[in-house]
């Protein structure tokens with residue numbers, strides 16, 4: 179039975195007047211704050227320190243938090259405006275249920291009871307795993323740990339996965355294969371000490387803005403910067419070398435650079451012989467990736483490949499950073515491994531100024547991928563299929579090992595199983611798949627087929643419109659907790675205000691559901707700190723060992739880098755200092771990876787490559803940042819970036835509107851003709867929904883191991899169209 183998505187407007191009609199947003203005279207006249215709360219930004223993985231100004235239990239502004247060592251007061255536009263969500267008129271203030279006439283306000287009791295009775299009914303009729311859970315890593319470590327335990331112990335389903343499946347899993351898989359641990363190898367203080375820096379598939383200035391400062395500090399010392407991206411991103415404009423890779427060409431490109439490095443004798447043979455395995459096989463494989471072969475496969479001219487090798491090869495210190503540009507591929511893991519091969523071959527890791535790291539994307543994208551949020555994982559980055567790991571965690575959770583579910587489906591696979599009808603019910607929080615998963619029409623159809631769907635969010639996201647029950651949850655600043663930044667630094671998130679209206683802290687809601695499922699005794703926590711203390715024990719002995727980290731220790735040191743196995747351990751800002759790795763043989767592993775093309779390559783019908791990504795002022799699916807005026811002003815609508823040569827060949831001029839079509843769908847947007855992109859490629863930012871969603875176009879192709887979607891490459895065609903006439907509906911929001 180199809181359930182039409184319900185919209186915000188129907189919802190607000192139900193409730194009458196919206197809460198007042200601006201205080202009289204505007205925020206700047208809100209008066210002196212009652213207190214300043216030292217915490218962190220709720221958005222990206224940089225986790226900048228920020229002071230929130232609080233007055234009358236409302237966040238009214240911010241001040242720089244100069245003393246936090248990572249960003250030293252600096253913030254990007256999103257950090258500056260994040261405080262405006264707290265009192266936003268769209269905040270969900272009551273539980274609601276779907277009716278034929280829109281969402282209706284209901285009591286917490288009714289909302290929780292109907293959710294629980296649907297969980298019980300579906301699981302009784304179709305089995306435990308027919309009820310799935312999806313979660314996200316904007317959640318603190320405490321909430322992520324809670325969710326992992328809640329799904330396995332309260333819902334007793336194998337099918338829990340998280341939005342990091344769209345984000346960090348290719349890097350995580352690659353890192354575990356090569357190093358046996360999933361964390362950036364260095365803290366960022368090593369970046370300014372590097373003599374050469376490669377940044378690949380990362381739009382640092384827009385997506386990890388504070389990292390720009392670290393790279394520029396290296397450049398001030400004379401470091402060379404090599405940027406690899408199909409676009410000349412803002413940071414690439416300041417680089418010594420830009421390699422304009424064709425989307426999907428990264429493994430070939432890295433193999434080509436390594437080929438030259440080996441040929442010229444720039445490898446560190448002592449390091450290779452003593453601390454690594456797999457080099458002989460790798461060396462033989464890259465033998466065929468001459469600069470010319472690599473150029474053909476990657477779209478980067480051979481002489482630029484040689485020049486990159488000449489910069490990287492002989493350097494004394496170096497740092498390689500990558501992000502989703504190489505990871506969002508059906509060979510994301512292989513791309514990551516090809517980067518690690520280059521780092522290991524030159525032996526420059528584990529020393530000051532010698533490093534490697536993926537730039538973690540989501541706020542708690544690091545911590546949230548360590549404590550059991552993933553379908554195949556238990557806390558401490560343990561393996562849900564490893565008997566010893568299962569035994570240890572079932573003891574901590576006080577359940578029988580046989581009760582612990584096994585490996586479940588990944589996020590995209592859960593959607594596929596909703597579509598095919600095998601998964602009947604869903605509970606989700608902190609994830610907006612209707613906007614963020616590929617092939618959005620398919621995702622929407624999958625949600626429409628659910629028997630029951632309960633969501634916890636603080637805004638009515640596009641996915642929430644498909645829900646049967648909507649539960650109002652908490653913002654970052656409404657709970658205590660910890661988070662782990664891109665550097666691996668565990669930091670304290672502090673509560674600044676209470677939840678508004680009837681909204682509640684996310685884990686309090688889950689605890690209530692567990693109680694109604696008669697599993698409450700496993701979740702007897704009073705404070706977030708109680709959850710953290712259990713997490714510490716659960717992670718002990720795992721690779722992501724937090725045992726030695728306490729709230730008190732974080733307060734005193736401005737963050738502790740994991741692994742931190744003992745209370746008297748001061749944390750590990752730089753991994754592998756003694757050249758001992760976390761693999762079973764304690765060596766770093768080379769992996770010989772060959773070039774493979776993307777699943778869909780251009781052809782006569784769809785001759786152009788489409789790649790997607792971000793802009794500085796919007797965040798992820800946009801449900802938060804599209805509600806903040808100042809950020810929308812900066813980039814109000816998605817636009818299609820294309821090169822003047824491509825535009826000319828299609829008869830497209832400045833300001834023209836274009837239709838972009840793929841085998842999945844089409845969008846119509848304004849064009850943006852720029853010389854900063856390859857001629858064969860177009861770029862669309864993905865932060866918008868409905869008919870402005872880039873994911874109407876993208877392909878449901880997954881990396882076979884990490885199961886990350888191929889957001890960064892598919893085939894499309896572009897044509898000029900008349901500017902569409904926009905119908906503006908006026909709705910009286912305050913009836």
Ligand SMILES: Nc1nc2c(c(=O)[nH]1)N[C@H]1C(S)=C(S)[C@@H](COP(=O)(O)OP(=O)(O)OC[C@H]3O[C@@H](n4cnc5c(=O)[nH]c(N)nc54)[C@H](O)[C@@H]3O)O[C@H]1N2
Nearest residue numbers: 379380381385425426501502503539540791792794797798
């Ligand atoms: N402003 C802003 N900042 C954010 C976020 C946000 O939504 N907005 N999100 C956060 C999150 S969760 C994430 S994951 C990170 C993402 O951070 P990034 O990965 O830096 O951002 P993207 O824009 O997804 O992609 C980065 C670059 O990859 C390039 N690219 C595309 N295809 C390829 C390819 O095949 N090879 C190579 N080498 N490059 C390619 C694109 O042109 C783009 O410039 O940002 C985090 N920070």
Ligand SMILES: Nc1nc2c(c(=O)[nH]1)N[C@H]1C(S)=C(S)[C@@H](COP(=O)(O)OP(=O)(O)OC[C@H]3O[C@@H](n4cnc5c(=O)[nH]c(N)nc54)[C@H](O)[C@@H]3O)O[C@H]1N2
Nearest residue numbers: 316341344345608609610614634639651790798799864889
């Ligand atoms: N085409 C294309 N698609 C992409 C990407 C791309 O580059 N191109 N990037 C992918 C990447 S890297 C990522 S990370 C994903 C992100 O995709 P999503 O995770 O779906 O994006 P978010 O906007 O973070 O969605 C989070 C939802 O949870 C809510 N939320 C945030 N914090 C909390 C909280 O503390 N509690 C509760 N209860 N709710 C909360 C927000 O209001 C929002 O509705 O998108 C992916 N999709």
Ligand code: SF4
Nearest residue numbers: 219222225226254257
């Ligand atoms: S760089 Fe990331 S953490 Fe820092 S202010 Fe911007 S969005 Fe927030």
Ligand SMILES: [Mo]
Nearest residue numbers: 344345539540
């Ligand atoms: Mo991400």
